[in-house]
Amino acid sequence: MKIGVPKEIKNREYRVGLTPAAVHELCGHKHKVLVETGAGVAIGFSDEDYRQAGAHIVESPREVFELAELIVKVKEPQSEERAMLKPEHTLFTYLHLAPDKPQTDDLVRSGATCIAYETVTDRTGHLPLLAPMSEVAGRMAIQAGAHCLEKVMGGRGVLLGGVPGVPPSRVTVVGGGVVGQNAIAMAIGMGAQVTVLDRNMDVLRELDHRYGNRLTTLFSTTQTLDQAVTESDLVIGSVLIPGASAPKLITRDMIRRMPEGSVIVDVAIDQGGCAETSRATTHDDPTFIVDGVVHYCVANMPGAVARTSTLALNNVTLPYVVALANKGADRAMKEDPHLKAGLNVAAGKVTYREVADATGHPYTDPESLLGS
Missing domain, CATH: 3.40.50.720 (NAD(P)-binding Rossmann-like Domain)
Structure with missing residues (x-):
């Protein structure tokens, strides 16, 4: 699978979706990782670090979105990023949609599969990616x-x-x-x-x-x-x-x-x-x-300590990124109900009830969309 890592553009956001170590892990599974130039430089991860880990460095966010199937970020996509999302994309990042109707509307229009870190669960009912x-x-x-x-x-x-x-x-x-x-x-x-x-x-x-x-x-x-x-x-x-x-x-x-x-x-x-x-x-x-x-x-408080935050976040997100890349989003979520709990928007539908209630969108059971 082609995995894209754009540089974060939210105000004072220096975190990055994947570290070079995470890229190396994914490349070991025979995936192609596309990293926007400068994506990790602010926290000490140079383009050369990513190249040595096996990544392909691309020059613009548009290249990332045009070439990648799985987009891995940290913060919610900004309006210009949302405009580049397509139905064939899987987006894996923090979304926090309930208080953000404009973002929800854009993600619904995009048709993309959008999985939110903050609602992925574990066996104990906790939120391991949050x-x-x-x-x-x-x-x-x-x-x-x-x-x-x-x-x-x-x-x-x-x-x-x-x-x-x-x-x-x-x-x-x-x-x-x-x-x-x-x-x-x-x-x-x-x-x-x-x-x-x-x-x-x-x-x-x-x-x-x-x-x-x-x-x-x-x-x-x-x-x-x-x-x-x-x-x-x-x-x-x-x-x-x-x-x-x-x-x-x-x-x-x-x-x-x-x-x-x-x-x-x-x-x-x-x-x-x-x-x-x-x-x-x-x-x-x-x-x-x-x-x-x-x-x-x-x-985005943790963005102020972006290196610590990026390392801590990658420690918990990497297994899910590997699963999404190895199996594809539908199969990965079918086999893991805790990952499926992270699905907030897919195929133009809101699939998380609290988000639907807060934003005025009709709720769609995610099970009805997987594999459709």
Whole structure:
């Protein structure tokens, strides 16, 4: 199979769909890999590295899309990339379609088979291709939040861990999943006073067992969430409903009552954000202020540590890329229901119910399209 790796064009996105090591693996399976020139140079992977791994270097994204059957990316295709998709393409990347109707509409029109990293599952019901970026984003959320709390960033001017004689900052993590767990680890490591809210008691029990009295665990209700958020210096929003828009749990009224100069880092922004006041930002312009609260809502946070993120992502995506290339998309998904769970759009139809509900498209059972 011909596999294409275009250079990412989203703002400040330096990650790359395949590393040279991944290319070498695919070439060992007798596949042809086409890599756009400069695709990995920003994170230390030169065109020569890719050539030595067996890739063919092409000069433009158009060549990648014209020649390849399987397109492997990191971020959702931008409008100019979507215009190059054809029915014979299989696209394998993060999509986050629920809050993005224009992208969904374009992918439906393209007729391409579009498999989203973020909805591929495993035997335990977890999301293995989302997990490494969630780990990165959770850890980065505390770094970003600590920086935003500095006075020069519009923050309260407080140090996350405090100093002897001065109390630490109060951090609330909304959601105890992969993002939340990594944010908690970083915040506790920096000496903050940390509270986590979740509605899964097994999650809260596990976190309580891990951290003991260094972490306050709360069952999330409207009242407990309101109190925790409005008393916090830093709030990390890490709520996820796979494939669906994030619920707006943090209301405008809560934001209004937070301390002046406090910070919210909305990691759920890829799925629309979990605060009513959130809107997507970029690494070039990462923050804005609403009612005195600094909002950090960068939609591709892991792109800031692009080499680490690329290596972590390839560790989990490569087996699926190999399966798609060896078997073709239809057969690979027929034989692996967890990969099939990643199918969001195919043959001009939306095949993921939450995306269909959020974007107004009719839902089509993916089983009815495989092999059609």
